[in-house]
Amino acid sequence: MSNLIHSSEAVLRLNDPNTVFADVRFVLGEPSAGYAAYLQGHIPGAVFFDLNTDLSGPKEIHGGGHPLPDPVVFAEKLGQAGIDEGKEVIVYDDQGGSIASRLWWMLKHAGHEKVKLLSDGFSSWSQAGYPITNEPSHPVGTKFSPQINDSLQATITEVKAGIGQEQRVLIDSRIHDRYTGEDTSKYQKAGHIPGAINHYWEEGSPSGVFLDGIHQRERFKDISVDREIIVYCGAGVTACPNVLALTEAGYNNVRLYVGSWSDWVSYEENPIATGEE
Structure with a gap:
């Protein structure tokens, strides 16, 4: 449904x-x-x-x-x-x-x-x-x-544990230049969580209209439907349209990292990647 x-x-x-x-x-x-x-x-x-x-x-x-x-x-x-x-x-x-x-x-x-x-x-x-x-x-x-239902969210510990795991996909929902670290204006550190791939949330609602499941599936065709997915953005808001989009596309194991990038960079020891993965 x-x-x-x-x-x-x-x-x-x-x-x-x-x-x-x-x-x-x-x-x-x-x-x-x-x-x-x-x-x-x-x-x-x-x-x-x-x-x-x-x-x-x-x-x-x-x-x-x-x-x-x-x-x-x-x-x-x-x-x-x-x-x-x-x-x-x-x-x-x-x-x-x-x-x-x-x-x-x-x-x-x-x-x-x-x-x-x-x-x-x-x-x-x-x-x-x-x-x-x-x-x-x-x-x-x-x-x-x-x-x-806490199965719908991922903790920072779970995000860390998933880095490098083949079965787990980490999606960064921010605009591309924030993902790569070229835009340094928003947070105290620029870049993305190591291993994350970039799917900008707004691509799921061009012209302000949210795409249906068939079109959302095309957006994420590089990700197998049996993968475990964790989604984040800057502060836990615009990751949500990607969570909804993935759900519409038929992905059943999708979780939100609520703290997102703003939480990740609040820990000095957390690793950061820049550029393309």
Whole structure:
């Protein structure tokens, strides 16, 4: 079953009491822009989740730029948003799924299976003339009971242990010049985790539309479907669209390294590679 849903199908769920739309728009470098966009117009009834305050925990020395929030706190926010195990959640953004897929992954990690990404995003919804409102939603609160599935994430210890192992594939989801180390502007160290291959996340959603499983499989045709895959990015956000893409492509053993590069370089002793693998 696909993790994607197109606007033309999603609009039929607008009055479904068992469906919750979740707006996860966010602009890196402009932390208030996502909520401002939500207030200007959103899918009727949609609840808003902020990447920094709802989908991330406090930053520490280690753990990366967007560590996971406390699972109890996250579960409470889901309940306040009207999300429980019986609801289907449709997540959307306007950034090619780069932010919404973080919520998709977090819900999966929390044990919630009924979640889909709006594949063509909010702009397509709006351009199609589907309903939009600027009225904030007032969801009826419920209780979400998390069933954490830690098999969906990889620890830094597991990432280290996998370096050089033929059966394990490490995917760096960042833009190519950050992977090679040519771009030194973002983090205190440039390059990638030794052995990682580069698949830039945005190639999975050209023009802002998330590709279906057949096209995603073509993207990753260099990787056997029976391999164990660990995906990372800069801070554990834009790796998520690659996790979703791999899942759509039929890969069943895919894990997210939540801390990602920002966590990796916080340890002075961790090895770094530059250039092409």
